[in-house]
Amino acid sequence: MRTQVTIIGGGPSGLLLGQLLHGAGIDTVVLERQSKAHVLSRIRAGILETGTVALMHKAGVGQRLEKECFRHDGTVICHGEMQFGVNFSERAGKHVVVYGQTELTRDLYEARELASAKTLFNIENVTIQGADTDTPSVSYEQEGLTHTIKCDFIAGCDGFHGVSRTTIPAQLRREYEKLYPFGWLGVLSETPPVHDELIYAGSDRGFALCSMRNANLSRYYIQCSLTDQPEDWSDTAFWEELKRRIPNEYADRLVTGASIEKSIAPLRSFVSEPMRWGRLFLCGDAAHIVPPTGAKGLNSAMGDVHYLFNGFQQFYQEGDTRGIDEYSAKALARVWKAERFSWATTKLLHRFPDDSDFDRKMQQADVAFLAENSAAQTVFAQNYVGLPY
Template sequence: MEPGSVPISSEEKMMRTQVGIVGAGPAGLMLAHLLHLQGIESVIIEARSRQYIEERVRAGVLEQGTVDILNRTGIGERMRKEGLLHHGIEIGFQEKRHRIDMTDLTGKAVVVYGQHEVVKDLVNARLGSGGKIVFNVEQVSIHRLNDEHPVIHFSENGTLEQLHCDYIAGCDGFHGICRQSIPEGALTVYDRIYPFAWLGILADAPPSQEELVYANHERGFALYSMRSPKVTRLYLQCDPAEDIANWSDDRIWSELLTRLIGVDGWQPNQGPILQKSVTPMRSFVVEPMQYGRLFLAGDSAHIVPPTGAKGMNLAIADVRVLAHGLAAYYKSGNSETLAAYSETCLRRVWKVQRFSWWMTSILHRFPDANSFDQRRQTAELDYVTSSEAGARSLAENYVGLPLNLANELAG
């Protein structure tokens, strides 16, 4: 047996691939799809079932760049039919709504299309092309990250397996094992916990208007959104320790109407609440986003507050950079682009963190804010909604900053 190799017992199976991907969320699935288009082999392992990942409802505002890459790589057909194209957003404060026309300001737009729908489309494409996804795995661990051939150990249906690969992509989320497998001290962690959370609901009610409304109110932030032509998605700022059991449907609707109704009388349509939950808010980044032959992508490397609608978009941007670097390596043996993965991603990550923090800071009521802070916040909202320069900056960030990858695959 060669030095540093992993012994294989008679009860273990061994597989070999070029890129081992841990996690079948948008990041892992999109990475596998991009690699497939370049002729690069990969295997995805996922701790949950296919049904679970396809039904796990998450936010779904897609930046222009995310829409473009889905279309260019053959994944966008259902999105084009069912997604809701949005050319602007509205910001409400002091009982008035102000529209930011993103398309007029930037020439771009966003599409509302649920994350679980993107996952369904990517899973179908993956399995339809003969790609491998191993669901319901257990006992996942990763080894030999500094060797030429790192190894992923896992159990499938009680059988221990080893996946030998050239590189590992850690796309397994904030609580996944990949980041935790990096030696202590190798990463610098930046973390911020916000003093509020979002109480979110899905309502069986058709949207009462076509664009999102972000509302700053003396009782706290509220957001009107949608998931489909028949289902509305709404959020309320609340305490992080809030017990969802204390929020009856009537109480939720009463609070939403209080915070969203303006002088023009507009209000969201009401209907049965299909789902409700409380989501804490935080900002989180680790640097670097790579260690040896392991590359972190998506929530395993960073978390943003949902105010700017950036979570999935940032994950997709990460794997576009990673796929670009891997393609260059396998095509020519040049590893410079791959070695720059973390630096390239982090430039965009921190810009997105800045925007998400800024959106959060101007729209939410902070517990320790005084009258000066509140007047300054109102002035910021007034500037953004009355200045073309201010509105353009918001719109540019909201529709998505450019990735600028030279010679990125076109599908």
């Protein structure tokens, strides 16, 4: 088989890159380890930056998003009973939207199928050959048979555990990582959201987040121990703990119900440099991971897609290699800013087990400064809605 760009990974970043390239007349094949049904069953974040929404429209897949998304012009930040709002529209001139990653992925799959673009599922044992030459290829197994795709370029959109990053020789990679001493216990419930904006809450008991997917589907999180298991938390125990961590105003009107999904995610910050080796380009979680606190994971991946698509388009339409040559540096410059914001927001609102009394006082002072200072709120808003590409 022959194509121009082989995309390893059929999640949102790989699919969006493929759709953008298809619109530019560039042929792609997408390889996905799981089945389509499995990919669409995964519960993921749903906060989209303005830039991500614009990329969806550019790819011709923004219609349902625009119709069904929830616009958020700000957020509520709490610490104990203290609470204040940060208005994104006033502070940064932009907003974010809530639109589930599952729905975004569904839209991209439907568009790819409509375009008769090639997507292969249930792929195993992917290997990358010749990435540092002018003739790269990707081999894989499907239904017991081995196949090879010859191509011009390879986009590694296959996540942290994928083959793409580890194909880059270890001596050429530098990896940076911070593991956090807690996780997030997340619950999805068919209940109305407690508020029309997201609530980020810090407390002496730990962090909590009140989010939503739609008018009758809510997503809530609480900070928990890394040793916890989802089955350790009954629905009743979860709701009681959530109420303890948010202001009474919201706890009193919280509508509870049976969970339809419950999971625990560890938190980490991770970056691998560089994001290019020869004709192999890393994209999204294959190269970087952020804590979910600042809603940067999916959106950082979409920033990579922006730079990579522009580089490929410039190469194929103009014969100019500057875009692909500059890809790693440009993507990493934006990634590290997203890492900083996610790290700082996590530190601002979570209870770290080794915090001293002094550390907690500093945390309270940081929250108070953000509550009282318009310049600090502007910086927070600019980062939250997404820094420019």
